[in-house]
Structures are given as C-alpha cells and as structure tokens.
Amino acid sequence: MGEEAGRGGEEAFEPLIVAFCCNWCSYAGADLAGTSRIEYPTNVRIIRVMCSGRVDPIFILEAFRRGADGVLLTGCHPGDCHYIDGNLKAEMRARYIKMCLEEIGLEPERFRLEWISASEGVRFAQLIKEFTDTVKKLGPSPLRRR
Amino acid sequence: MKMGEELRSLLKAAREAFSGERVRWLLGRSRHIAEVGKLSPGEVRDLITNILREELERGRIISELREEGPLTVPELAERTGLPKRRIMWHLICMMKEGRVSVWGKKGDYYAFSVP
Numbered sequence: 001m002g003e004e005a006g007r008g009g010e011e012a013f014e015p016l017i018v019a020f021c022c023n024w025c026s027y028a029g030a031d032l033a034g035t036s037r038i039e040y041p042t043n044v045r046i047i048r049v050m051c052s053g054r055v056d057p058i059f060i061l062e063a064f065r066r067g068a069d070g071v072l073l074t075g076c077h078p079g080d081c082h083y084i085d086g087n088l089k090a091e092m093r094a095r096y097i098k099m100c101l102e103e104i105g106l107e108p109e110r111f112r113l114e115w116i117s118a119s120e121g122v123r124f125a126q127l128i129k130e131f132t133d134t135v136k137k138l139g140p141s142p143l144r145r146r
Numbered sequence: 147m148k149m150g151e152e153l154r155s156l157l158k159a160a161r162e163a164f165s166g167e168r169v170r171w172l173l174g175r176s177r178h179i180a181e182v183g184k185l186s187p188g189e190v191r192d193l194i195t196n197i198l199r200e201e202l203e204r205g206r207i208i209s210e211l212r213e214e215g216p217l218t219v220p221e222l223a224e225r226t227g228l229p230k231r232r233i234m235w236h237l238i239c240m241m242k243e244g245r246v247s248v249w250g251k252k253g254d255y256y257a258f259s260v261p
Contacts, residue, residue: 088177
C-alpha cells in the first residue's frame with residue numbers, strides 16, 4: 001500500500017515552473033513553439049520580461065518563496081542580446097542565485113538559465129520537457145503550499 | 147532537506163541579502179573583478195561565497211529584528227542558531243552601516259533594532 005501511495009503521489013505531482021523569458025528571443029521562441037503546434041508540458045508559467053538582465057535575483061527568490069518548484073530564466077544567446085550585454089549580467093546573477101540556493105539548502109537544480117533564440121521553438125519545447133522532468137525527479141519544493 | 151518554515155525564513159534572509167548594498171555592488175562589479183585578473187578564479191569564488199554567506203547571516207538577523215522587534219544577542223542566537231560571537235560581530239558591522247541600532251536594554255543585555 002505504501003508503495004502504491006508513494007507511486008500515486010509521484011504520479012500526481014505536477015511541478016509548477018515559473019519561466020522568465022526575454023521579449024526579443026526566448027519569448028519569441030516560446031511563441032514559435034506555440035504557433036508551430038509543438039507540444040510541451042503545461043507546468044510552465046511564462047513571464048515576459050524585456051531582457052533576462054532585467055530579472056533581479058529577488059524575483060527568483062520570491063518565486064521560490066511563493067512555492068514554485070522550479071524557476072527558469074531564458075535569454076538571448078551571448079552576443080545576440082538586444083541590450084548588448086543584459087544576458088551576460090543575467091549569467092553572472094544566475095551563478096550567485098545558484099550559490100545562494102545551495103547555501104540555504106534548496107537544490108540549485110531547481111533553477112536554470114538557458115539561451116533560446118527566436119527561431120528555436122523546438123528547442124524551447126524540449127527545454128521545458130527536460131526541466132519539467134528534472135523538477136519532477138527532485139520532487140515538490142518544501143516551500144510549496146499544500 | 148530543510149523544512150518548509152526554516153527554508154522560508156532563509157529565503158527571506160536571502161531576499162534581504164540581495165536587496166542590500168554589499169551584494170548588489172558585488173553583483174555589479176564581479177565581472178570587472180574577474181576581468182582585472184588580480185584574483186584567481188578560485189579566489190573570486192571564495193570571496194563571493196564568503197560575502198554571500200555573511201550577508202545571508204546578516205539578512206537572517208535583520209529579518210528577525212524586523213519581525214520580532216528589539217532582540218538581544220542571546221535571543222538572536224537562539225532564533226538563528228548562529229554563535230553569539232558571530233552575531234555580535236555582524237551587529238557591530240551593521241551598526242557601522244546604519245542598518246541596526248541599539249534600542250535599549252533588556253535585563254543585562256543590550257537590545258538591537260532596525261532603525
């Protein structure tokens with residue numbers, strides 16, 4: 001029964017993923033995935049920002065505090081940033097965020113930074129699938145409100 | 147794995163740390179620090195880790211003071227689980243920056259508050 005309950009719990013767990021997508025590349029990539037009718041898990045909630053460099057580490061921490069199981073930050077590929085180096089700033093911040101998550105005892109794998117261009121609809125869908133699987137394996141966030 | 151409530155308070159402390167001037171300065175300058183090359187990548191990483199750790203601890207102290215009002219060093223030690231000497235050191239550093247101040251006395255101990 002225990003095994004069944006455990007398996008049932010695992011199957012029932014649908015992670016909540018918050019994705020911050022930059023307006024110029026990643027959001028367009030997500031849009032392309034949608035218009036191309038590419039299927040990807042519905043666990044993701046996309047927040048459009050003008051640049052990945054706009055995302056303050058506080059936004060990420062707040063998403064976790066409010067119960068997100070995973071947070072994804074996506075931006076333009078290095079060198080393609082609409083604002084020249086916003087994505088590089090995001091990369092630096094991501095390193096700090098991961099260190100901070102490790103320090104406080106939350107799995108750093110719950111946060112991920114990826115580069116997605118406007119033409120990478122397939123890549124976007126694949127990333128969401130991969131990340132959803134990773135978060136599913138990690139299990140629900142201890143901060144998730146039940 | 148830490149429990150939800152403990153993690154929540156640590157995340158609040160992390161928020162405090164990332165809102166503070168020290169971490170924000172570091173966020174803005176770390177690329178420059180790495181590019182100047184005076185410190186090896188390992189040293190840069192250690193520096194950042196230490197500052198982050200310190201600021202997380204300070205964030206915990208600040209959020210406790212903000213929520214629970216004026217607290218003494220032993221009270222802060224009990225709530226945060228940090229050694230008293232470390233709390234005292236953080237309080238002195240934060241007093242210099244104007245982030246905390248002496249509120250008054252509670253028994254034999256000085257109580258600190260967020261101005």
